[in-house]
Amino acid sequence: MATSSGLIAVGSGPAGISAAAAFRERHPTLRVQILTADPALPYAKPPLSKDFLCGRDHHVDLHTADWFDRRRLELVRGITVDHVDLDAREVVTRGGRRYAYWNLVLAPGATPVPLDVPGAENALQLRSLADAVTIRMTALHARTAVVIGGGLIGCEAAACLAGNGIVTTMVAGEPVPLQRRFGLDAGERIAKLLSDCGVRFVGSARVVEVCDDGVMLDDGGSLDGDLVVAATGVRPDARLAEAAGIRTRGGRIVVNEHMHTSAPNVFAAGDVALAHNVTAGRPIPTEHWRDAADQGEIAGASAAGQPAVWAKVPGFHCAIGDARLKYRGWGTGHERTRLVEHRDGFTVWYEAGGEVVGVLSLNADEDYRLAAELVGTHLPLSDG
The missing domain is CATH 3.30.390.30 (FAD/NAD-linked reductase, C-terminal dimerisation domain)
Incomplete structure (x- = not known):
């Protein structure tokens, strides 16, 4: 049996990386491993829709391979964790390999909400670096584009595509973008920002089919799209916790202010966590990069025996043109x-x-x- 890691982080996003780094700072000799299904070096996702698609200068890598080597953080890429054996304190991969741990941080992030219409496989998603590369390459030969979904990522992606000279239409299924989240007043001004970027907004319509050359709408109309992007949101990936019997609520892993779950020596951070914020005085869900990094650092410190607490007020930036x-x-x-x-x-x-x-x-x-x-x-x- 392999030597147990002082800490295993499942997920190579900001929460997992921050947890591993915070634990390493406090325990310079214990083994630390980061397990991820992504084959790429850990990268930042916000620049994908803010800069990468726009063709601006971009720096998506979180750290170089040398950064991990110097800190002796073992980055194990391209493997999928199948389940967690709490009794044995082991993480089991889909291929049956077992990784023993003393402390575990679950930071698998979120998965895209599938577009559930005929032809959905013709729409591209923007959730990973590989997705962004595919969209950018496809956009080089596109004259028209349709972005399905009026969330933050959809707004940023649509503005980028339009800024590259592509005739771009956004279909959101609500009168103005982000109305459910930010209200009508904000939505009207966001729609104006999109219009200023050259994006046509189609509100209160719903895509019922994705075709080879665009989409069909529920009102019988159609939109041309050499490129169709499904920006239909994400949902936290709490499957590992649910299968292990760790407490969840509303599809998220319940953690206290130290990011500790209901299971001994198991922590969670980032999109998947429903964490108690001491300033708010209640659990707060958040799906933003900076908050995930903060929670990861707290999880790593707490796992190392120096408990920290989550107290910051969450926040984010959104770039539209x-x-x-x-x-x-x-x-x-x-x-x-x-x-x-x-x-x-x-x-x-x-x-x-x-x-x-x-x-x-x-x-x-x-x-x-x-x-x-x-x-x-x-x-x-x-x-x-």
Whole structure:
């Protein structure tokens, strides 16, 4: 039997890498392994839709191979973990190989929500570096494109494609992009940003079939698309935890403020985690890069015996053409929105229970900074 690792991280995204690095800092001699199904060196996903598709200068690699070697972090690529044996403290791969651990961090991220229509196999997804390369190569020979889905990734991808001279249409199935998440006021302004980039937005329509040359809509219409991208969202991949009997809720792994699961010596971080945020005073789901890295660092430190806590207010940036949207907040629903127009941007404040729970801003960094204070201290927005 192989020597047990001091820590095994399942997943090579920001949560898994941060957990491994944080554990290594505190235990310089114990074995640390990172297991991932991805054959590529760990890379950052946000630049894929923000820069890579646009043809801008991009740096997607998280670290070089030498970075892992110098820290003696064993990166095992191209393997799929089948299940976790909690009693034996082993991770078992699909091929039957067993990896023994003392501490385990589950950070498998999320999987794309499949496009469930005839011809869905003709649509390309944007979830991995390989996906981004395929889309970029296909776009070189495309005159028209359809992006299905009006989420953050869909907006960024559509703006990139249009910016490269491709006639691009977005179909979102709601009146304005991101309405369910950010409300009508924000959605209308995001639609304007997309229009300024040359993206045509088709709201309240639904794709019912993907064809060789475009898509069919539920109203009987059709859209030309030499390239069709399915940006239909993701769902946390909690299958390993569920099969092992680790506590989950709503498809996520339940963890405390230290990222500890219901199982001994097992932690979880990133998209898959439903973590207790001590500032919020409740569990907060988040699917953003910086938050995953923060949670991974906390998981690695806690596994190393130096428990840290998750207390930061989550946030992210979204690039639509040259516009940079910034969000800070809990992202868990709101009761009231307040729109403030600026000369070259806007701010949308989100409130619930008499306090600020989030802010979405464009060219309003002062509001963005203020949001961190108001959200973090549970304060209301002054009417002044």
